[in-house]
Amino acid sequence: MKRTAYYNAVPQVQDQWPIRKALTLSDVDITHPFLTLSRQQVETHIVVYMTPQQQAHLRSEGQLGLNAQDDDTGDMYVMKLKWRGSYYNLIGKWGKVVRGKGLDVGQEIKLRWFNGCLHFSVPQQQVVPTPVARMVAAPLVQDHWPIRKVLTSSDVDPNHPFLPLPRKSVEEHILVHWVPQERERLRKEEQVSINARDYDTGDNHGMKLKWRGNYYNLIGKWGNIIRHKGLGVGQEIRIRWTNNCLYFSVPEERYVATASGHDNWPVKKALTLSDVDTNHPFLTLPGKAVEDHILFYWTPQAREQLRNEHQVGINARDDDTGDVYVMKLKWRGSYYNLIGKWGKIIREKRLHVGREIRVRWDNGYLVFSVPQ
Structure with missing residues (x-):
């Protein structure tokens, strides 16, 4: 089953930027000016610090002045x-x-919420050209990825599989390593076959880089990669070129499983705006955590039923009150939704953005707790 990533809140300090994004073509289009930000990041690092009144206004009106x-x-x-x-x-x-700062595709914007205000920064990038004759591919290290992109809904659509990459980033960090003849062929033929390697698994893929004017598309086996890695909206893909190969990585966010015992809560999540919306009540849980710590304990027949029917009825128990609910776990591809009585739980427990919910599977029950 597919997996997704989720974000961990980071303590706020003045020089810290928990939200970072490489600007896309739509982000710098002044004819329709807006900056698109990941729901998970915004709710984890911005909405959680707003006042309850601001959160309620954003939820009811769909927008908030700031x-x-x-x-x-x-x-x-x-x-x-x-x-x-x-x-x-x-x-x-x-x-x-966009106009005042001269923003362009591929630049990185950094955002944080501090003292009731949204702060942003787009530091100037210093690009040092390397003479072609002395060009040497740097050793691949895990935290050195010059191209980073938060995946959008179109990036992970297996029906139209391609990954758009900013022209500036591709030309500065990939094409700069190509010989002039290869770059010219890309210009003339508009696409060139390349070797791509999944740094996380070691799998190799024959792919193509296609020139689209203001950006480049990575095509070929991208649909297979989406399915095999269970890629979802909001995950970050990291890319670099080394040793005549395009390397990419979509690292899974880390969560810490404590030692087993009655107080073991291997799945923990800070509630987001959508998690506490009583108009459309469901709790979203990350795919990897559910599959590692819930489905792991199911029978093969139950897992097969979930895979075939995309949802299964389960018993859920509130560990704080002892109340038992008949609910459903719904498979959404790269994540899971807990539905059924979730709206009632939101109201009774007075859940709000930022509260931490803890989940585990115990003796045939999905057990949850939202400690005070």
């Missing part, structure tokens, strides 16, 4: 954060920011 400060210049803007369901848009003065 102050945004450019930490590079000190300029302040009145902007809006708009909830789009699976992602958020930052709108208002974004077009002015």
Whole structure:
């Protein structure tokens, strides 16, 4: 079954930027100016620090006015954060920011919430050209990935499988390592076959890099990679070129499983805005955590039923109160939803964004707890 990633909240300090994104073509399009941000990151690192009134307004109205400060210049803007369901848009003065800072595809924007204000920074990148005659591929190290991108819904659509990459990033970090004849062939034929290697698994793939003007598409076996790795919206893919091969990695976010025992809660999650929405009540749980710590204890027949029917009825027990609920676990591909009586649980336990829910499987029950 497919897997997904989820984010861990990081303590806020002044020089820390928990949200980072390589700007895409739509992010810097001044004819329709908005900055798209991952739902999971926004709710984990921004919404959780808002006041309850701001959270309620964002939930009911679908957007919220806020102050945004450019930490590079000190300029302040009145902007809006708009909830789009699976992602958020930052709108208002974004077009002015794009023009004023001369933003381009591939630049990295950093964001954080601090003292009731959204802060952002797009530091200037210093690119040092390397003479072609002395070009040497640097050793591949796990934390050195010059191209990073948060996957969007179109990136993980297996029906139209391709991965768009910013032109500037590809030309600075991939094509710069090619000989002039290879670059010219890409320009003339618009696509070139390349070797690609999954750094996480060691699998090799024959793929193609296709020139699309302002960006490049990685095509060929991308659909297989989506399915085999269970890629989902909001995961970060990292890319680099070395030893005449395109390496990519989609590392799984880490979670810590404690030693087994009655107080063992291997699945822990900070509740997001969608998790506490009583109009559409469901709890989203990461695929890997569910498969490692819940489905692992099921019979093969139960797992097969979930795979075939995409949902299975289960018994759930509130460890805080002892209440038992008849619910359903629904497979959504790269994640799972807990549905049924979740809206009732939200109201009775008065759940809100940022509270931590803990989950485990115990003697045929999905047991959960939201400690005070």
